[in-house]
Amino acid sequence: MTDPSATTSERRPGGRSARIRAQVLEAVRAELTESGHEGLTMEGVAARAGVHRTTVYRRWRDVGGLLVDVVDAAGEIDWQPPDTGTLRGDLTALNQQIQDSLVVRPSFAVALMAASFHSAQAAQAQKRLWADQYAQCEVLVDRAVERGELPSRHTDARSLLIAATSPLYHQLVLLRDDPDPQLPERAAATTVLAAAAGAFSVRRDEKT
Numbered sequence: 001m002t003d004p005s006a007t008t009s010e011r012r013p014g015g016r017s018a019r020i021r022a023q024v025l026e027a028v029r030a031e032l033t034e035s036g037h038e039g040l041t042m043e044g045v046a047a048r049a050g051v052h053r054t055t056v057y058r059r060w061r062d063v064g065g066l067l068v069d070v071v072d073a074a075g076e077i078d079w080q081p082p083d084t085g086t087l088r089g090d091l092t093a094l095n096q097q098i099q100d101s102l103v104v105r106p107s108f109a110v111a112l113m114a115a116s117f118h119s120a121q122a123a124q125a126q127k128r129l130w131a132d133q134y135a136q137c138e139v140l141v142d143r144a145v146e147r148g149e150l151p152s153r154h155t156d157a158r159s160l161l162i163a164a165t166s167p168l169y170h171q172l173v174l175l176r177d178d179p180d181p182q183l184p185e186r187a188a189a190t191t192v193l194a195a196a197a198g199a200f201s202v203r204r205d206e207k208t
Contacts, residue, residue, distance in 0.1 A: 001079075001094065020051055020055065020059075021059075023049040023051060024049045024051055024066070025070050027044075027045045027048035028040070028066045028069075028070050029108050031044050031045055031048060032067075032108065032115060033108045033111050036114065037111075037115040037118045040067075042057060042066070064120070064121035064122060067121060067122035067125065068121045068124075068125040070112070071126055071129050074129055075128075075129050075132055075133075081136060081137045082094055083143070086144075087140060087143075087144035087192050088185075088188050088192045090143075091140065091188035092185045095168055095185075095188055098165055098184075099172065099179055099183065102169070102172040102173065103172060110173060113126070134158050135158075138157035141157035141161070144195075149195075150196065151198050151201060152201055154201055154202050155201055156200045156201070157200075160191060163194065163199075163200070165187070166187075167187040168183065168187065
């Protein structure tokens with residue numbers, strides 16, 4: 001899934017306003033990664049970005065506004081779900097991307113998750129981003145159905161995707177264990193077996 005720490009070079013170009021936004025959001029990522037939510041301040045972001053603090057206050061108002069825009073910017077990245085030719089391969093590649101974003105030190109993805117527990121605005125923005133990304137990844141399930149890897153066209157794609165990706169977050173964020181290089185593929189393989197057995201199948205009337 002998209003990495004909220006992606007640089008501005010991966011985003012759409014724009015004029016002066018877009019450049020200021022890019023500078024400020026890069027500063028937010030750096031400040032949040034280095035100091036956490038407790039150390040994130042409007043003044044610190046303005047200083048790091050080289051932008052007058054009145055500009056930051058006028059456009060973003062407060063730290064919550066900065067966090068929301070960082071999350072929203074993650075949704076603007078031109079990212080496409082993996083397409084390896086098999087559901088197992090797609091889920092493995094997706095899990096590898098997730099693991100890479102969580103194990104890098106310091107991890108902005110983890111810092112942003114932590115910040116969402118302190119900011120209702122950030123929490124809502126992250127909820128929207130997660131929903132959008134899971135919806136975007138549903139194409140993995142659609143392709144698997146077309147290839148005959150799944151038993152029916154009534155597979156609950158979101159439940160399947162959550163089952164495939166959850167082990168990464170459980171191990172690396174909740175348990176804070178060392179990364180397991182085999183986990184992305186193992187979680188994918190387990191999910192594919194469950195899906196092929198109908199674990200995520202729903203009746204048509206349950207989808208309405």
